[in-house]
Amino acid sequence: IYNHVNMSFTTLKGPIFTNFVLADEINRAPPKVQSALLEAMQERQVSIQGSTFKLLEPFLVLATQNPIESEGTYKLPEAQVDRFMFKLLMGYPNKVEETEIIERFTEGKSIEVKKVLSAKRIVEIQGFTQSVYADRKIKEYVAEIVDATRHPENYNLNIDGHIEYGASPRASLYLVLGAKANAILNGRGYVVPEDIKAIAHDVLRHRILLTYEAEAEGITSDDIITKILERVRVP
Numbered sequence: 134i135y136n137h138v139n140m141s142f143t144t145l146k147g148p149i150f151t152n153f154v155l156a157d158e159i160n161r162a163p164p165k166v167q168s169a170l171l172e173a174m175q176e177r178q179v180s181i182q183g184s185t186f187k188l189l190e191p192f193l194v195l196a197t198q199n200p201i202e203s204e205g206t207y208k209l210p211e212a213q214v215d216r217f218m219f220k221l222l223m224g225y226p227n228k229v230e231e232t233e234i235i236e237r238f239t240e241g242k243s244i245e246v247k248k249v250l251s252a253k254r255i256v257e258i259q260g261f262t263q264s265v266y267a268d269r270k271i272k273e274y275v276a277e278i279v280d281a282t283r284h285p286e287n288y289n290l291n292i293d294g295h296i297e298y299g300a301s302p303r304a305s306l307y308l309v310l311g312a313k314a315n316a317i318l319n320g321r322g323y324v325v326p327e328d329i330k331a332i333a334h335d336v337l338r339h340r341i342l343l344t345y346e347a348e349a350e351g352i353t354s355d356d357i358i359t360k361i362l363e364r365v366r367v368p
Contacts, residue, residue: 156196160206174216191255218307220339265313266323270368275308281361288364295347300340307336326367
């Protein structure tokens with residue numbers, strides 16, 4: 134920002150300089166904004182007027198998008214989508230949840246937010262997650278699952294013409310890391326095949342690009358993933 138008093142430019146850090154970023158309806162952001170977010174997610178740094186600024190640790194990004202409305206939206210580049218570890222599908226709330234929503238927004242009920250973790254503790258947990266044991270056979274299992282998205286003909290999947298592009302190597306990394314986190318949540322210090330299956334759809338659904346033929350037939354990436362999990366041999 135230009136300072137008229139001393140006739141110089143001053144760097145003013147924006148909302149990206151935080152531990153947790155929520156990009157609401159990210160597909161409404163213009164390509165220039167998406168590109169800036171892409172650098173932040175990949176490099177953990179931001180470039181402003183030739184200067185580079187490191188982001189805080191941990192740096193977590195959560196984004197939402199409306200899958201129905203397309204007017205005024207910009208398609209997310211595959212490279213940016215690939216940087217998100219999970220893609221979660223949010224359906225309608227159940228009756229109990231909807232009743233709570235009604236009460237919260239029609240009766241002026243305040244929301245009490247309690248601190249549960251510090252930024253330092255989250256970084257420690259992230260480091261601990263990587264130490265969870267994953268056997269070589271588990272890693273080979275993951276590699277086969279991802280390979281099946283690229284070469285389905287080698288696995289007798291009978292989905293020829295449905296996949297335009299398979300999952301990237303980042304999918305393999307996130308399948309293992311996500312499985313390690315799932316193991317911790319289930320009180321284990323080691324990964325089992327069920328941990329992979331538990332998070333496979335969330336890791337892979339946005340990394341499998343379907344053909345127009347598949348979309349015309351109403352086939353989803355979740356359908357493809359389910360077939361792959363059924364076909365690939367479990368160690």
